[in-house]
């Protein structure tokens with residue numbers, strides 16, 4: 001069972017692997033470039049090689065790259081759409097170079113133009129990605145959105161887009177973010193609701209559609225549309241519902257990435273510990289060994 005965190009790449013991409021191992025992670029998510037900039041500088045071969053070789057020497061699986069927040073593949077503005085498509089293609093190439101298993105992306109907003117418009121826009125983007133011939137081994141994961149009116153606030157939409165991508169011959173699946181789902185109006189405050197949600201996901205994307213869980217509690221209320229991540233067990237979802245969800249059929253065994261707040265130095269360690277409890281895992285042998293050696 002894979003469990004890890006989104007880690008900083010400050011000081012070099014490979015540093016994220018060191019940070020993940022230090023925290024006892026078996027999975028890792030990174031930004032491969034500045035997530036708040038349109039600019040893409042080509043990845044230095046040495047940086048990619050160092051990342052790939054260090055990762056191979058580790059037990060980390062999967063490696064996940066998260067795309068820039070600026071990307072809006074649903075945008076009605078042609079200039080923004082074209083820039084988003086270029087950046088998305090660049091991010092996919094980076095992820096392929098880093099031998100990442102997954103590239104997680106948000107689907108953007110049609111800015112009030114409606115669902116049909118958004119679906120057509122994202123479909124065109126996927127066709128262009130296919131034409132570029134850059135998708136080889138990395139699976140593109142569409143992340144569900146927290147806000148109503150954004151593409152992917154509805155899991156059925158993501159299911160349709162996964163089918164579109166598959167028909168184009170692209171690798172694609174769902175990254176389900178628990179905070180976003182809760183904020184978008186999928187109830188998850190008790191065991192019954194958590195079980196229903198697990199079924200809803202399977203119905204929307206099929207038995208094999210779900211590839212990754214972003215495990216976050218929510219500062220915002222159910223249906224609030226607020227994308228505000230809370231520490232595990234300290235938000236409005238709570239440990240009981242999260243535990244039932246993580247252990248439900250179709251969910252159990254899917255890799256889990258935490259995107260919880262990093263205010264204190266040991267926040268990751270605390271959240272990982274809580275997550276392990278919810279997953280019924282013992283403390284990872286690596287962090288035990290480290291503690292034993294201290």
Ligand SMILES: [Zn+2]
Nearest residue numbers: 066104106143
């Ligand atoms: Zn995200």
Ligand SMILES: [Zn+2]
Nearest residue numbers: 143177214259
């Ligand atoms: Zn997320």
